[in-house]
Amino acid sequence: MLILPLPAKPDWRRPPWVTLLLIAVCCIIYFGLQFDDDARRVSAFEFYHEAGLDKLELPLYLKYLEKTGQHDLATELNKDFATTWPRAVMALQADRDFRHQLTAGQVIAPDSLTYDKWHADRSHFEALYKQIFTERFALRPAAPEPVGVFMHMFMHGSVDHLLGNMAILFIVGYTVEMALGAGLFLAFYLLSGLGAAIPDLLGTSPPYMLSLGASGAIAGVMAMFVVLYGTRKIRFFYWVLVYFSTITAPALLVLPIWLLKEALMRTLEPKDHVNYMAHFAGLLTGAALVAVYRWQRGWQSADKVVQDDQAQRDDVQRKQAAQWLSKLEFERAARAYAALTDARSNDVELVGDFYRAAKLQPDAALRFKAASRVIALTADGRTALLPDSADAWLWILKQRQPMPKLSLPQWLRLAACWLDGGHATSCEPLLQMLVKRAADQPALPALLYRTGLVFREQGETTRAKACWRLLIQHYPRAEEVKWAMADAAFKA
DSSP states (O other): OEEEEOOOOOOTTSOOHHHHHHHHHHHHIIIIIITTHHHHHHHHHHHHHHTTHHHHHHHHHHHHHHHTTOHHHHHHHHTTTTSSSOHHHHHHHHOHHHHHHHHTTSSSOTTSTTHHHHHHHHHHHHHHHHTOHHHHHSBOTTSOOHHHHHHGGGOOSSHHHHHHHHHHHHHHHHHHHHHHOHHHHHHHHHHHHHHHTHHHHHSOOOTTOOBOOSHHHHHHHHHHHHHHHTTSEEEEEEEETTEEEEEEEEGGGHHHHHHHHHHHHHHHOTTOSSOHHHHHHHHHHHHHHHHHHHHHTTTOOOHHHHHHHHHHHHHHHHHHHHHHHHTTOHHHHHHHHHHHHHHOTTOHHHHHHHHHHHTTSSOHHHHHHHHHHHHHHHHTTOGGGHHHHHHHHHHHHHHTOOOOOOOHHHHHHHHHHHHHTTOHHHHHHHHHHHHHHOTTOTTHHHHHHHHHHHHHHTTOHHHHHHHHHHHHHHOTTSHHHHHHHHSHHHHO
């Protein structure tokens, strides 16, 4: 059974660098350092067998296990001698006490006839065995080392193992990283990987057993996802036997299902090579970490999750407004757009929809609100709203509505934008107002001259002359006066 949250579209303007880095590290370790381990292992074990070390050392090791009371392990390993890679050799290599006695000459006496050949062969085998990256750096629960506890969460047993883990990490990881932030996400990822190792470290694994893979840490990331979203409904993909589909359910509801699945698989498949208890512990660790994170925030979720939630509600409201618009219910549509723009006043498309709906309904206050917003955005350089803002300004003047609250630089920028778009009719009354209220602005002569040019190009010579006369009257020493007076349209 497989249950995964369906991925959202990544925002590549803010790439999930930590998720991508973790994927890159796992791929580099596997393809760069682990990929040839099978060949190295074959070479090492073939030499071990050909040199006769198996016939000399393994019986002595089994006697050592019986002597130290490890009867069950001795019985298990005694059945394994004939395999290509006998676990007895791996157990021997991992048994620090026996290897210490072996290398100290306490098992094979230095004065024996076979000692010199054995010692040379053993040294060569040790050199071959040390080349097996996985054996050196994977987690060995029976004899853990700090490097193995850390490194095992970046190692994998096969290409399929790697690709499956990395696909799930990307699907879930970038969403959690965007919610928590890169630093906290990395810390929680590593802590989940360490937490996933706890069952192995507390258990009684045989010395030949290795644990490796990012699955435990990734299980932690999956738990982080569902705890972050809490009771919010999320779409999940599920696959049971030959049937697969999607379901929308409260995110947190999936966590106990995941935990139950891992516990059940561990019970039903106790000898499976999949480390289900690592998955179980990783899920618990990731869930606990994000639960503490939310507790510190007064049980509020991450800002990114809240924003996604708001965006989903806004999308529903926006579709509703569009439906009202299509049914010619303009006032209801305009009010819906007004509510949306209260929270997203910088959304150019949304504000444009608001103004176009407000134009078609009778409430002047609602239309003034929309007009003010398109004018403010245009004044900030959002040129997509140029026609709407020019129309909105003329309506405000005609209806004698209050002036939108803009700064003087914004008014000047607005005038320039309108001229760029050829809206001289809207620009002319604005410039007349500015000449009366802020005549000392250095940009006004050029704007007046440009307005006259636009009128002239549109065939409105009389209005062009009016602008240039205003220019001559208020700014007689401006360079633009010479240009205007030299224009053939002005002389006509």
